[in-house]
Amino acid sequence: MNNYKLTIQYDGARYKGWQRLGNTENTIQGKIENVLSEMVGRNIEIIGSSRTDAGVHALAQVANVKLIEKMAESEIQNYLNRYLPQDISVTDVCSVHDRFHARYNAKDKTYLYKIWNESYPNPFMRKHSLHVEKKLDVEKVREAADYFVGEHDFTAFSNAKSKKKSMVRHIYSIVIEEDAGFITIRIRGNGFLYNMVRKMVGTLIHVGLGEVQPDEIKTMLESNDRSLAGFADANGLYLENIGF
Amino acid sequence: MNNYKLTIQYDGARYKGWQRLGNTENTIQGKIENVLSEMVGRNIEIIGSSRTDAGVHALAQVANVKLIEKMAESEIQNYLNRYLPQDISVTDVCSVHDRFHARYNAKDKTYLYKIWNESYPNPFMRKHSLHVEKKLDVEKVREAADYFVGEHDFTAFSNAKSKKKSMVRHIYSIVIEEDAGFITIRIRGNGFLYNMVRKMVGTLIHVGLGEVQPDEIKTMLESNDRSLAGFADANGLYLENIGF
Numbered sequence: 001m002n003n004y005k006l007t008i009q010y011d012g013a014r015y016k017g018w019q020r021l022g023n024t025e026n027t028i029q030g031k032i033e034n035v036l037s038e039m040v041g042r043n044i045e046i047i048g049s050s051r052t053d054a055g056v057h058a059l060a061q062v063a064n065v066k067l068i069e070k071m072a073e074s075e076i077q078n079y080l081n082r083y084l085p086q087d088i089s090v091t092d093v094c095s096v097h098d099r100f101h102a103r104y105n106a107k108d109k110t111y112l113y114k115i116w117n118e119s120y121p122n123p124f125m126r127k128h129s130l131h132v133e134k135k136l137d138v139e140k141v142r143e144a145a146d147y148f149v150g151e152h153d154f155t156a157f158s159n160a161k162s163k164k165k166s167m168v169r170h171i172y173s174i175v176i177e178e179d180a181g182f183i184t185i186r187i188r189g190n191g192f193l194y195n196m197v198r199k200m201v202g203t204l205i206h207v208g209l210g211e212v213q214p215d216e217i218k219t220m221l222e223s224n225d226r227s228l229a230g231f232a233d234a235n236g237l238y239l240e241n242i243g244f
Numbered sequence: 245m246n247n248y249k250l251t252i253q254y255d256g257a258r259y260k261g262w263q264r265l266g267n268t269e270n271t272i273q274g275k276i277e278n279v280l281s282e283m284v285g286r287n288i289e290i291i292g293s294s295r296t297d298a299g300v301h302a303l304a305q306v307a308n309v310k311l312i313e314k315m316a317e318s319e320i321q322n323y324l325n326r327y328l329p330q331d332i333s334v335t336d337v338c339s340v341h342d343r344f345h346a347r348y349n350a351k352d353k354t355y356l357y358k359i360w361n362e363s364y365p366n367p368f369m370r371k372h373s374l375h376v377e378k379k380l381d382v383e384k385v386r387e388a389a390d391y392f393v394g395e396h397d398f399t400a401f402s403n404a405k406s407k408k409k410s411m412v413r414h415i416y417s418i419v420i421e422e423d424a425g426f427i428t429i430r431i432r433g434n435g436f437l438y439n440m441v442r443k444m445v446g447t448l449i450h451v452g453l454g455e456v457q458p459d460e461i462k463t464m465l466e467s468n469d470r471s472l473a474g475f476a477d478a479n480g481l482y483l484e485n486i487g488f
Contacts, residue, residue, distance in 0.1 A: 009367050077364070081364050087367045089365045089366065090364060119325075120325050121330055122253075122333065123330065124253075
C-alpha cells in the first residue's frame with residue numbers, strides 16, 4: 001500500500017465540521033473522500049488528525065490516505081484542488097511510511113483563536129474572527145492563561161462525553177499577541193478534549209472583560225465543574241499546526 | 245448645516261458597487277443612505293469619494309453627509325454600525341467644515357490589488373484576492389510598473405465613456421510587495437479613470453507571466469488603443485486610502 005500525508009487548509013464556515021457523518025455531504029472529510037473516490041474509482045476513507053467542529057477553520061489539518069495505486073504527489077494534489085470546493089485547499093501531498101497514522105502519530109497540536117477587538121465590525125473577518133467590542137485587558141488575559149499551562153485535568157473546560165477516558169492534557173504554551181486591532185491566542189498542547197479550546201478562550205475573554213479574575217482559572221480547573229467556563233464562537237478558531 | 249465625514253470599510257463581494265442606481269437596493273451608498281434616512285426620518289443623500297465597481301472592496305472609502313441635526317460623532321457611528329449589514333463598517337465619523345466635499349476635495353487615491361500567487365487556492369481569500377497559479381516574475385512586474393509612474397494619457401488603460409473629459413492622470417507611485425504567498429500592488433495617483441486600476445494590474449500580470457515585455461507598457465500608453473491592455477478581476481481590488 002502507498003500511504004500519503006495530506007496537508008489541508010479550509011474555511012469551515014459552511015461545513016458541519018471535519019468528520020464525515022453517515023451520508024451527510026457537508027463535512028470536510030466527506031468532500032475530500034468523495035474526490036479521492038472519484039479519482040481511483042472506488043470508496044476511499046481518510047484519517048484526519050483532528051476532528052474540528054462545525055464552523056472551525058484549519059490552516060494545516062493533516063490526514064493520511066492509503067492507496068493501492070502508486071501516484072505522483074503532485075498528481076494527487078492537483079486532482080484534489082481541481083475538484084474540491086474553493087473553500088478547501090490541499091497545500092501539500094507527501095508520500096510517507098506505511099505505518100504513518102495522522103491521528104495516532106500526532107504529538108502536539110496548535111490552535112489559534114482570532115478576536116477582532118475594535119468598537120466597529122471588521123467586514124472582511126466577520127466569519128473568521130470573534131468580534132468583541134469592549135477593549136480586553138490583555139495583561140490580565142496573559143496572567144490568566146498562565147494558569148492553563150502545564151498538565152491539568154481539563155474536565156471543567158470540556159464537553160467531552162466519555163468519562164472513562166483521561167481528561168488530563170498537557171498545555172505546552174499559550175501565546176497572546178496584539179496586532180492591528182486583532183488579539184490572537186495561540187494554544188499548543190499534546191491534545192485537546194471536545195470543545196476545550198473554545199471553553200478556555202471563552203473564559204479568557206471573560207477575564208479580559210473584567211468579569212472573572214485571573215486566579216479564578218486555578219479554582220475552575222480544580223473544581224471539575226463544567227458550568228463555570230465561558231464558550232467562544234467557532235468562527236474565530238483555527239487548527240494551525242499538527243506536530244509529529 | 246452640520247457636515248460629517250464618514251470613513252467606511254466594506255467587503256464588496258455581494259454588492260453592485262458603491263453608487264446607488266435608481267431604486268436598486270444592492271449598492272453600498274444605498275445601504276448607508278437607507279440607514280441614515282431611518283436615523284433622521286427623511287431621505288438623506290451622501291457624497292462618496294470614489295465610485296468603486298461591483299465586487300470591489302474598500303479599506304477606507306470616504307463620504308460626507310450634511311444633516312440639519314447636530315449629533316455626536318459616536319452616536320452616528322454607532323447607529324450606522326448597528327443597522328448596516330455586517331459586510332459594511334463605519335470605522336470613523338468626524339465633524340468637518342461645511343465646505344468639505346468628499347469627491348471634489350480628494351487630492352489623491354490609493355488602490356491596493358492582492359494576488360494569491362501559489363499553485364493551490366487560498367480558502368480564506370477566495371473572494372478577496374485574484375488567484376494566479378503560475379509564479380509571476382516580480383522583478384519584471386516592477387520594471388513594467390515604472391512606465392506607468394508620472395503623468396500620462398491613460399486612454400489605453402480605461403473604459404471611460406466620455407471622450408470630452410481629460411484622460412490624463414498622474415500616478416505618484418506603484419509599490420509591489422511579496423508576503424507569504426501574496427503579491428500586492430499598491431497604486432497611488434491623483435485620480436483614476438473607469439476600470440483604470442484593473443486594466444493596469446491585468447497588464448502587469450501579463451508581464452509577470454512573460455506574455456508582455458515590460459517596455460511594451462510605454463508603447464501601449466502612447467497607442468491610446470484600448471484593445472491591448474489586460475483586465476484583472478474585481479475580487480482582488482481594494483480602495484485603500486483617500487488623501488485630502
